[in-house]
Amino acid sequence: MKDSQLVTSKLRQIKNTLSSYLTKILPNYQITPITMYTLEFLRKNPDAMAVDLADEFGLTRGAVTQILDKLEQQHLVLRKPHPTSRRSIQIELTEKGTTLVDAILDDYHHEIEKLFTNYSEEELAILKQLLDKLPV
Amino acid sequence: MKDSQLVTSKLRQIKNTLSSYLTKILPNYQITPITMYTLEFLRKNPDAMAVDLADEFGLTRGAVTQILDKLEQQHLVLRKPHPTSRRSIQIELTEKGTTLVDAILDDYHHEIEKLFTNYSEEELAILKQLLDKLPV
């Protein structure tokens, strides 16, 4: 079997492992994957509009409205008037939302980093270089 | 930033890329991710019982019943009497099901393998070795 096939298979396994980590972590925070992703996207894109979220996740605008409703009920985000466009809204992460998403990402990333405990510094550096060649 | 963090971030990107590939491919085959995974699992585990599918995917037995109902309607699997246990069923991939899952995996894997077109044989070999160290 070719190395490209073996690496492909390994990447699929990694994908499953990461998914299972998230599935394990999120219930501790009473949050679903899509609301977590929403918070993370807003953390990285503070100026994002609702339609950007819809595009990012391949959802309808109606679905995003409902996700924001839930996040607002949990006081994790706040809808505010948009500073420049009156047909849009400004979606603000609350302090509670910011703290939450940071804690979740911390947990999640630490769990993933445990996968590398038996790697040397040099191996990690090479792995990083090789993965950086991926057009993702 | 430490390499373990950078690699972690890259693995998350890879996970998203793989997910989007699947999302793009599956509609061509009129199938959902969970039914695709079910077919793939049955392909690799011909003796699997319904309860094994539930365990594998973290679903209830009732959910698996419904997934199998759909797959049976599409003539992709067949429920047969189990050879040794009368309270269980034997889930058989039909020829149509086998052909379908093979075609999907072919598509999917080829799409992933395109990510490595700018890798040398040597780089791929090293990447494979390094990923094999992962406990996944």
Added chain:
DNA sequence: GTTATATTGTTTAGTTAATTAACAGTTTAA
């Protein structure tokens, strides 16, 4: 400038995929 078109977010009704809980039949353990 006015008008037509497109964009943004919301609402409502309906669909889909899942859960929960009860059940029947079968197997295993006491």
Added chain:
DNA sequence: TTAAACTGTTAATTAACTAAACAATATAAC
């Protein structure tokens, strides 16, 4: 022999999404 556990199904319910219509606003065409 009886009790407990296991396997799969069913029916009712819940949660997350879509589709389609809508109101308000912004952009483009002329």
